Amino acid sequence: MIPGDGIGQEVVAQGLKVLSAALPQDVKLETRSYDLGARRWHATGETLPDADLESLKNHDAILLGAIGDPSVPSGVLERGLLLKLRFAFDHYVNLRPSKLFPNTPTPLAGRPDIDFVVVREGTEGPYTGNGGSLRTGTPAEVATEVSVNTAYGVERVVRDAYERADARPRKKLTLVHKNNVLVHAGHLWKNIFDRVGQEYPEVTTDYLHVDAATIFFVTQPERFDVIVTDNLFGDILTDLAAAVTGGIGLAASGNINPSGAFPSMFEPVHGSAPDIAGTGKADPTATVLSVALLLQHLGYEAEAARIETSVAQDLAERAGDTPRTTDEIGDALAARVSG
Ligand SMILES: NC(=O)C1=CN([C@@H]2O[C@H](COP(=O)(O)OP(=O)(O)OC[C@H]3O[C@@H](n4cnc5c(N)ncnc54)[C@H](O)[C@@H]3O)[C@@H](O)[C@H]2O)C=CC1
Numbered sequence: 483m484i485p486g487d488g489i490g491q492e493v494v495a496q497g498l499k500v501l502s503a504a505l506p507q508d509v510k511l512e513t514r515s516y517d518l519g520a521r522r523w524h525a526t527g528e529t530l531p532d533a534d535l536e537s538l539k540n541h542d543a544i545l546l547g548a549i550g551d552p553s554v555p556s557g558v559l560e561r562g563l564l565l566k567l568r569f570a571f572d573h574y575v576n577l578r579p580s581k582l583f584p585n586t587p588t589p590l591a592g593r594p595d596i597d598f599v600v601v602r603e604g605t606e607g608p609y610t611g612n613g614g615s616l617r618t619g620t621p622a623e624v625a626t627e628v629s630v631n632t633a634y635g636v637e638r639v640v641r642d643a644y645e646r647a648d649a650r651p652r653k654k655l656t657l658v659h660k661n662n663v664l665v666h667a668g669h670l671w672k673n674i675f676d677r678v679g680q681e682y683p684e685v686t687t688d689y690l691h692v693d694a695a696t697i698f699f700v701t702q703p704e705r706f707d708v709i710v711t712d713n714l715f716g717d718i719l720t721d722l723a724a725a726v727t728g729g730i731g732l733a734a735s736g737n738i739n740p741s742g743a744f745p746s747m748f749e750p751v752h753g754s755a756p757d758i759a760g761t762g763k764a765d766p767t768a769t770v771l772s773v774a775l776l777l778q779h780l781g782y783e784a785e786a787a788r789i790e791t792s793v794a795q796d797l798a799e800r801a802g803d804t805p806r807t808t809d810e811i812g813d814a815l816a817a818r819v820s821g
Pocket residue numbers: 489493547548549550551552560564730731732749750751752753754755756757758763764765766768
C-alpha cells in the first residue's frame with residue numbers, strides 16, 4: 483500500500499478494510515505500507531528511493547491512494563513518485579472502467595446506459611518528461627513538452643484494447659486521438675489501430691478526434707464500449723467519464739503490467755483532494771472498486787464481483803441519504819462484502 487497524500491490516506495484505509503473482508507478465510511493477506519509522498523519528501527527530500535522501488539517489486543499488487551500536496555512544488559511528487567512507478571513497472575495499460583450504477587446521480591438527461599472502459603496508454607505520450615525550458619523566468623522563455631509515441635508502445639496497448647473489446651459482448655473499439663492536427667503521433671496511432679484491427683474481424687471500430695469525443699461523452703455516452711487513447715487524452719477523458727457516472731469519488735483504475743514482470747498498481751482516478759482532506763467527506767468507493775480490479779487481476783473473480791455487487795447495492799440505497807463519512811461508507815461496504 484502507498485496511501486500517499488491527502489485523502490489518499492483516508493481512502494486506502496477503507497480499501498484495506500474491504501479487501502480483508504472480501505478475501506476467503508484461507509487466504510493470508512500480507513500487507514506493507516510504504517511511507518511515500520509529501521511527508522517523506524519534507525523529512526528526507528526523497529520521492530521514490532531505489533530501495534523502496536526494489537522492495538515494491540516483491541509484492542503481488544500495489545494499492546495506491548493519491549500523490550500530490552500543495553506544500554510540495556507541483557510535479558515533484560507526481561513525476562518523481564507516481565509516474566516514476568508507472569514507468570519503472572511498465573504499467574502500459576491504464577485501465578479505467580466507467581459504469582453508471584442504478585440510482586446513481588448523473589448530470590445527463592435520460593439516464594443513458596453507460597458501461598465502457600478506457601484503455602489509456604500509461605508509459606508514453608506527453609508524460610515522459612521529454613522537454614525542457616530555455617531562458618527560464620525571462621520574457622523570452624521557451625518551454626517544450628514533446629509527446630513520445632513509439633510503434634512498440636502504441637501497438638502493445640492497441641492490441642490489449644482489441645483483446646478487451648473482443649471479449650466484451652458489444653465488441654466495439656473506438657480510437658480517440660487528434661490526428662487532424664497532431665499528424666505525426668496521430669497517424670502512427672491510426673495506422674497501427676487499422677493494421678492490428680485486421681486481426682480482430684469481429685470487433686467494430688470507430689475513430690473520434692478527442693474534442694468530438696468529449697461531446698459524445700456527454701450527449702451519447704452509450705455509444706462507447708472500449709476506448710483506446712494516449713496518456714494525456716485518457717487522463718482528461720476519464721475525469722469527464724467519472725463526472726457523468728456518479729462522480730470522481732466512484733472512478734476506479736488499474737495500472738496494469740500485462741506481462742506480470744512487475745506488480746500492477748490499483749488506484750482511484752482522483753487525486754489527493756486537498757480541499758476536502760481531513761474532513762471525512764472523501765468517498766472511498768473509487769478505492770474500493772479499485773480493490774475489486776486488483777482482486778480480478780490476481781484471479782479472485784468471485785471476490786471482485788462481490789465487491790462490485792456490494793457497491794451497487796450501497797449506491798442504490800444512498801439516494802436521499804444524509805451524507806456519510808469516509809469511514810462510514812468503508813464500514814458499510816466491508817459489512818456488505820462479508821455478510
Ligand atoms: N493519481 C494521483 O495520485 C493523482 C494525483 N493528483 C494530484 O492531487 C492533487 C489535487 O489535484 P486536483 O486537480 O485537485 O484533483 P482531485 O482529483 O484531487 O480533486 C478534484 C475535485 O474532486 C474532488 N474529489 C476528489 N476525490 C474525491 C473523493 N474520493 N470524494 C469526493 N470528492 C473527491 C475534490 O474534492 C476536488 O474538488 C494535485 O497535487 C494533483 O497533482 C491528481 C490526480 C491524480
